[in-house]
Amino acid sequence: MFRLDGKVAIVTGGSRGIGRACAEALAAQGAHVVVNYVKGEAAAKEVAEGIVARGGKAEIAAFDVGDTPATEKAIDEIAKRLGRLDIFVANAGIAIDGLLLRVKEEDIDRQLNVNVKGAIACAKASTKVMMRAKVGRIIFVSSVIGEMGNVGQTAYAATKAALLGITKSVAREFASRNITVNAITPGFIETDMTHGMNDAMKEQILKAIPLGRIGGAKDVASACVYLASDEAAYMTGQVLRVNGGMYV
Numbered sequence: 001m002f003r004l005d006g007k008v009a010i011v012t013g014g015s016r017g018i019g020r021a022c023a024e025a026l027a028a029q030g031a032h033v034v035v036n037y038v039k040g041e042a043a044a045k046e047v048a049e050g051i052v053a054r055g056g057k058a059e060i061a062a063f064d065v066g067d068t069p070a071t072e073k074a075i076d077e078i079a080k081r082l083g084r085l086d087i088f089v090a091n092a093g094i095a096i097d098g099l100l101l102r103v104k105e106e107d108i109d110r111q112l113n114v115n116v117k118g119a120i121a122c123a124k125a126s127t128k129v130m131m132r133a134k135v136g137r138i139i140f141v142s143s144v145i146g147e148m149g150n151v152g153q154t155a156y157a158a159t160k161a162a163l164l165g166i167t168k169s170v171a172r173e174f175a176s177r178n179i180t181v182n183a184i185t186p187g188f189i190e191t192d193m194t195h196g197m198n199d200a201m202k203e204q205i206l207k208a209i210p211l212g213r214i215g216g217a218k219d220v221a222s223a224c225v226y227l228a229s230d231e232a233a234y235m236t237g238q239v240l241r242v243n244g245g246m247y248v
């Protein structure tokens with residue numbers, strides 16, 4: 001079950017954290033994975049080389065999802081070169097925290113540009129390829145914060161809630177083409193994005209997680225593999241929560 005042999009997957013922001021875990025998990029199931037990065041070329045190479053060393057198929061691709069023309073061009077080129085595109089994981093995202101009264105307009109714009117516009121550009125370019133093949137899987141990495149909100153994360157929460165609207169809209173638009181579109185809403189996951197939190201903050205968060213532990217990137221990657229698989233063929237427009245019970 002959940003094998004992905006012969007399929008091509010692109011994972012944005014795949015050089016570290018949740019994206020890296022998704023890339024590695026998809027490759028472990030047999031997919032040829034394209035690890036997208038914007039800055040960390042060395043880290044992306046390390047991920048791809050690790051996959052290849054374990055007998056899998058992987059390569060890297062630089063593009064900034066905040067740059068719509070560059071993103072669409074890169075996805076189109078990858079699909080042409082590899083002859084197909086079966087799975088797209090729109091994972092790239094940024095969080096710039098700040099209390100509402102101090103939030104800067106440029107920081108709102110940056111988050112909207114990468115997290116929302118970037119995701120739409122990825123969906124547009126990948127559905128174009130997938131609709132010709134009449135099959136495809138798109139997975140958006142949203143966040144529990146988009147569902148429940150958080151102090152100091154108004155703009156980030158807005159972008160992650162937007163992804164849920166995007167998921168449901170694209171799912172409806174492409175269901176007739178056999179392209180399924182779903183979102184994952186991770187809870188609190190130990191990655192570079194959350195490393196900056198001090199122990200007191202982490203302790204506070206732990207109290208709100210019924211399963212009593214902070215999540216790992218692999219917890220999210222398992223959900224990603226499921227949604228990418230043939231076994232999830234009847235799932236579309238759904239939000240899969242991977243949050244330890246933090247929000248139910």
Ligand code: NAD
Binds near residue numbers: 014040118185
């Ligand atoms: P991370 O910061 O480690 O990884 C984010 C990745 O996105 C990085 O590789 C980064 O280079 C890439 N990226 C950023 N801007 C990009 C751009 N313009 N173009 C291409 N790539 C870009 O964070 P993470 O925790 O692994 O987060 C991955 C995703 O999961 C994000 O969308 C984040 O919002 C979401 N998420 C994280 C958590 C958490 O607790 N860590 C919880 C819920 C949702």
